Every structure is written in structure tokens, then in C-alpha cells.
Amino acid sequence: MQAGFAFSKLVDRLTSLAGLATDDLDLLTDMPSSIVHIGPRQAVLRHGDEATRCCLLLQGYLSWQSPESPDGQITAICVPGDIADLHTLYRPRIDGNLMALGPAIVALVPHRFFHELAARSPAMSRALLLMLLADHAIQRNWTINLGSRDALTRVAHLLCEITVRLQVVGLARDFRLSSPFTQSDLAAACSISPVHANRTIQELRRSNLLQWRGKTIEITDWRGLVRLADFNPAYLSIRSQEDARPLPRPVTAAVAVA
Amino acid sequence: MQAGFAFSKLVDRLTSLAGLATDDLDLLTDMPSSIVHIGPRQAVLRHGDEATRCCLLLQGYLSWQSPESPDGQITAICVPGDIADLHTLYRPRIDGNLMALGPAIVALVPHRFFHELAARSPAMSRALLLMLLADHAIQRNWTINLGSRDALTRVAHLLCEITVRLQVVGLARDFRLSSPFTQSDLAAACSISPVHANRTIQELRRSNLLQWRGKTIEITDWRGLVRLADFNPAYLSIRSQEDARPLPRPVTAAVAVA
DNA sequence: CGCGCAGTTGATCACAATCAATTAACGTGG
């Protein structure tokens, strides 16, 4: 939580995933990295590249875009503290394009560093693994979002998710988030047309759920937005054992043994 | 590839992901497991459960269904050789319902076994990790499928994917696959209505791409189906380094340094 | 000053959902 530390958001993220001792976190201080500023709509990684470094997002937003679909569909959004291409540690071939939404700052960290980090600290190894699983859970939820919600609730759900993910790293605590997104970006993420995205945002505004002026979004009715989106943040919080909420039903395997 | 071995499909799957020595594979022979037969539409795991065993699919199909959406949207399909809930090794709380599509046979394997396996064999550890990443890649592709294709191409793409995944474990080599799926299952997977799923299948039949009679699907025009679906199997084959196809462009980081 | 992009609005259209029957396949019990 050291405010001045360049990688503080990564620390926030990792500690939210797994219990980490200060010894573990100290290993991050000699993380080698080159800081890179990315312009709006610039590509960070291109489909087909072979990654040798991981891309840690320090500021702004990144998006993964499908190379296939002509509309450049967005399949994932990264927020500060995320390691956008963590999976390349084990599978370096890049699948999709990694683009900046608005201006962004990233730290490029050699794969070697993370491999050694994992070898040195089991807790860190576990935290990185959980980070991968968290990405997977987010992806699955994205599938649900596209599959079972209409345009309005889809957009609402995406905004809820981004807000909570920002809050994990200390941003958007007051429900105000910087949004370099264009309405077309939002449309590409939700698989709706830009025109319809516009209407949808207006509807959210008209319902007094949020204000979106210029480059900031202010969510004025968080409860209402959550209700509209049917948003359940459980999938974002990995530490399932620790915060044991009561089970809805007894744990039984309802299967017929042959 | 030992034909009689109960876990041969798992072996097929693992070797397709990573290079494994026979020493590594021998570790699987003392895998403790209880074999369970599941009836059609029966739940294997329920939302909220805490898993202590992994669920290896031996025969049939399993599906993950979203607990939230009322239509029971299918977010993932497992084929033989898959470990349906591998992620519970690190995050035991179940998110979603795991249901059998048609009759299925699974082997329940204690988490301990896989943890010890990973500790004993680095290659196996890596293979399991790649299995998780493969699931993630499939999930991302599912997002693309829902987001950027219409009903017809969506169904076609799903069929292509299942076919290739079956072929990895030695099934559907002749493009005939057993399909205990109901049209409603297909609809739930593709986020279309059951009625429209029916029309879509008829269209595929009419185009002479496949026959779907009773409980088997025969793909009579694989090339045509692939073309229609715009199916690119790259995301299913993890061993990207080995089968190096020529890069479409030189590997360069096209970013603006500050 | 005017170019260009993001946002906004309206009109029209298509794809797929929904509703409503009907047919076919299959078991079960009378």
C-alpha cells in the first residue's frame, strides 16, 4: 500500500488474491522493467507475436481485441494492477491484439523475473496462478454477459465490473472513474452497435444511475446500477475459503453410482 | 495410447499439450479414482459446493451452466479427457452448475493426487497448467463466438470446435460424433432460442454440411462447415512453439516510448 | 476558420425471440 511505489497497484491486486508476507512483497522491489507510455488506440502487442516480457498495466486501460472479427470485438479489458498477458509466461504466442483504450502506461517485465519469483516464493507462485484463474473467471462471466443479457443490462454489468476491479487497486473509491472509452469502445466490448451504445448510455443517464461527461463517469446510484445489471461480484473475489459465506445447501454429490 | 487403459483419453489430452516422458505418464497409473455414472440432465457439481476432488470426464459430455441466468446458459462444454473442474485445485468453491448432457461417466480424483503429481513431475505440472490455459483460450473464443457471429455461424463454429476437441482424444475421427445433445442444449450453448436452433440445424442439413439423426451427428462437408463458421483451430492447439507456422509479420513491439 | 471526430437523433429493416400448435418418437400400463 506504499503510495509512492510504482507497482503499488500490482501489490494491491496480488494481496487481494492471496495472503502474502512482507518477505514475498519485498521480492517485487527489484523487479526489472521498462516503463512505456502508450498513445490512444495504439497497439501494445500484436496477434502472432512471441512475448518475452509481461505487460503490467500501471495506468489507463488496455483491451484485448479479436483479430478475426472485422468489428474488432473486445474480449477483455485490463485495469491498473493487471498483468495483461500473464499467460504468455507459459504460452508466449500472442492470440489477439492488445490495444490501449485512451492513453496508458505499462511496465514491461521480462518473463525470467516472474519465473524466478515463482520459484523463490510459493506464495507468489500461488498468487500468480490465482491471477490467471481470476482472468478466467472474468472471461466466463463475459460469456454470460453476452449470452444472457440485453444491451442495457450488458452495459450496466460491464460498468459494475470495471468499477469493482478499479476499487481493488484503490481507484474509483468514490464511484468516479476516468473513462477514456469512446462509445464505440463500449459497443465493441458489449457487442452492440455504436449507435445503440449511445442510446443505452442515455437510458442509464435518464434513469439517474450515472453521469458520463467528458472523460469521467460518475456512478450516482450504485445500488440501482447493481440491481439493474443483476451484478454479483462474487466471481471477482477469489479468496473464497477465507470469506466463508454460509452455503445455500449442504454439500452433497447428487449423482447416481452405477 | 494404450487402448484398454481407462484414462487413455486423459493421456491423449495431456500429451497433446506438452511433451511428456513415459516416466511422467506412468505416474498416472496409480491414480486413485471412483468411477461414477451420471444420468442425463443430472448435476455433477452444484453452485456453492466446495470441491475436494477433480472430475475427469471419461465418456459423454458435461456442461457448465450459469446459475444466475434463468435459461440456464451453458458457458462451457467438456469432452472426454477433460478435467472439468481442474481450477478447483486452487479455488475449490464451485461457481456454476456442472451438468451431464446425456449419460456420462466420470472419474472423481482427490485433489491431493494432482498436487502430488505436480510436485513430483515438473512436466506434469506444466501440462496441467497448460490445460487451464487451454480452457481459458476456449472460453475467450466462446466470447468471440457469441459476440460476433450470427445464429447459423455460431452453431457451426461450436460444432467445429467440439469435433476437433474430440479428435484430439481419438473420437470423431471419421467426423461422426455421438450427440446426446437436445436442440435446447445447443440453443443454451449458443444463446439462441430452441426454436431457432431447430431452424439453424435444418439450414445446416439443407446445405449438405451435416446429418443429425437421432443420437449421432455426421459432418458430411467438413471444409464447408469450417468455411461457414470461419473456424480457425489455432486456439485449440497449445504447442505453439513446436509447430511453428511462419509469422505473418516480423516480431516488433510497435509502441511509442515516452 | 474549418476540418474531423465523438456524440446524438430519426427512419427503416432484419434477425431472432416469443407464442402457439402440430407432428414424431418412445415407453408404459391397461
Add this chain to the structure above:
DNA sequence: CCACGTTAATTGATTGTGATCAACTGCGCG
């Protein structure tokens, strides 16, 4: 062996959401 119930597949009619096309506005910026 046939009547019945159940479940899946099929077809048609209708509705509606969101895409597409086409202006037009407002603003930032060279």
C-alpha cells in the same frame, strides 16, 4: 397390441430488439 403420456422436433404467425443507414450537432484542435 393399442391407448396414453411424455419429451423432442418441427412449423407458422407475430413481435420486438437492436443493426444499418443517413443526417446533423457540438466540440477540440491544427
